[in-house]
Amino acid sequence: AVTWVEVGAWTYNYSDQGDYTWEQARNYCQTFFTDLVAIQNKREIEHLNESVPFHGRYYWIGIRKLGGTWTWVGTRKALTKEAENWAAGEPNNRRSNQDCVEIYIKRQRESGKWNDEPCNRRKRALCYQASCQPFPCSQRGECVETIKSYRCKCYPGFHGPECEDVVQCAKLEPKGARMNCSHPFGDFSYNSTCAFECQEGFERRGASTLRCLPSQQWSAETPTCTAVACPQLAAPERGRVDCSHPHGTFAFNSTCAFSCQEGFEPTGVRRSGAPAALRRLNLIYPVSETCSPTAAIACPVLSAPDRGELNCSHLHGDFAFGSTCAFSCQTGFALMGSESRECTATGTWTGDAPRCEAIACPVLSAPARGELNCSHLHGDFAFGATCAFSCQTGFALRGPESRECTATGTWTGDAPRCEAITCPVLSAPDRGELNCSHLHGDFAFGSTCAFSCQTGFVLTGLESRECTATGTWTGDAPRCKAVACPVLSAPDRGELNCSHLHGDFTFGSTCAFSCQMGFALMGLESRECTAMGTWTGGAPQCEAITCPVLSAPDRGELNCSHLHGDFAFGSKCAFSCQTGFALRGSESRECTATGTWTGDAPRCEVIKCSALVTPKMGEAACSHLHGDFAFGSTCAFSCQMGFVLMGSESRECTATGTWTGDTPQCKAISCPVLDSPSRGQLSCSHVHGNFTYNSTCTFSCEEGFVRMGAEVLLCAATGNWTRHPPVCAEDGAPFLKQVLAYSSGTALAVAGVVLSGILIALLAKRLSDREEKKKLLNPTSDLGSPGIFTNAAYDANL
Structure with missing residues (x-):
């Protein structure tokens, strides 16, 4: 994350996550902003110290030691003493590797001061976002950031808020000279250059080239063209001269006519100003106008001037009246004085004795960045003088190494110049940029080129190179190498x-x-x-890839193996059920690459047993744990009164779907089989089987016989007959039959007083049989226990 502090025309920025080496911090700032902060004044330091939060390792700023000099890396300018803000005792360059600078933000002591540190230490990056545009100050000045604004520091020759105005020099209007100008920034403005030439017969006075300087002044005065001058002519003795001067007295194209007094006649030729070409060679015509007299008067003998020659013509004798002597000089010398002298009628020579002086060449000066060493044979910068040229270190001579003053008053060769020794033209490294400053010309001696790389590339090699006096660059060509990231590897799987x-x-x-x-x-x-x-x-x-989490089915279990994580691709789950339950569906499922399970979700269904039927004349009481007649169901069986259970009293549904035990039945309780009495008959009705519970048997005797015992016997639930079977006895007492037939129990009690014991017993037996028969006919009456008859005599009599 990045936090910033607004400051008018630009922003300060700093990293608030992670610390970087100095190179990484600069790369970070150049990637997301402009560069590491370039602190320009004390006010800026105060503002940063107030606005940026404290960090224990402090912050990197854009100062680094380059070539032993502390330099603002953003501008490539050396740190000045006035701008330094070092903490006490700093920089100390401990261990000789502290080439980068940190700032103490909100430090308890010396807050806002600087300290030199090793560049591989890790600190936060303190950046700035420039307000200067990509091409600021009309590209005619340096954009200087200031708090809340910026200003343009214009290059020489420009002015204005954005350096949009160009320095103007006065318009040149030379007289008599041809002018050829180039105006890179407008007519007669900064860096305008004008070259001047003169017509034939005229020579330039002043510099050949003028340049408009940043001071609004031309580099020299405007040159002029003046006509080439010839030596002044004098009227001959006994004669006169009449001249016309179109370009100045005795100058180029001047014409002179000579005439003599009466008695004399002119000797010689008409003379005019020497052509420019001859003038440049310092040659003049070797004849002069003279007037010859009629008598020969002798004049002093003349001799040739030093470095000159004498040529005389004698009309009336050697060196006599009328003799004319012409003077000339050796090559490289010019005649100063009369070119000829004539012996007059008075015996004197016209004019003065001439002399030969070495022809002068223009004074030479050393070329810029060079030196001049001259030897003079016949005077300073005169014929025969030789000047040798040399250049300062880092500059090479372009032109002749020496020049000689010739007989024509000109120097051999052209004026040499000292040009800065050039180095091979540098180009920006691939994926990088090149920023050069040229002192003496593009890629020449003294040129310094700084290299930087595009975002994402780091410079390998020197950050700057300088063109040396040998025409080679310091160091090797740097390269921009892409910033490396850690090598990545494929994730597992x-x-x-x-x-x-x-x-x-x-x-x-x-x-x-x-x-x-x-x-x-x-x-x-x-x-x-x-x-x-x-x-x-x-x-x-x-x-x-995960599949939905599986769970064991109800009444079942789940057993899974996981290759790549719980319930994920490759997991296999096997299903099973508890005892008494059967699996319905897939026995196993596998998690597929699509995140789904193979098969459908299984379920555990309870094992069923066949439905049980309640036995006839019985009852069944069942409890069902998991459903009707399913595993765990238990049924208990019982029978109605008079019936006994044959088989299992209870049955349970097992895990195999079968019932324990056998199918029970309710069987009627059996009583002993009855036989017909002797002399009697037996008639039985059987509800549940022969001689079983609720079977009823009725006894009867043949005529003449009397039943002794109960008439009807019932098979009870206990498996016993309600009475002992009766017997048939021979009938011998009709009277007793009547009594027994029509007497109640009470009557028997009274009668028993008067009757004998045998009679009482007999009556009681008959009464008992009568009551038993009533009970058989009335099912609701208490049957009681069957009577036990032990006296066989009584039974037989009854």
């Missing part, structure tokens, strides 16, 4: 596919991640190597 723009795993490399079948990518699908040497995002992982 995944694959990696990278494209590299500038080298393996470097700035601009993009890596796409994918996973094997059954695995899903968790994280970014691709990562890119940034200019900071870090990858975007975090490392992705391939996690097995």
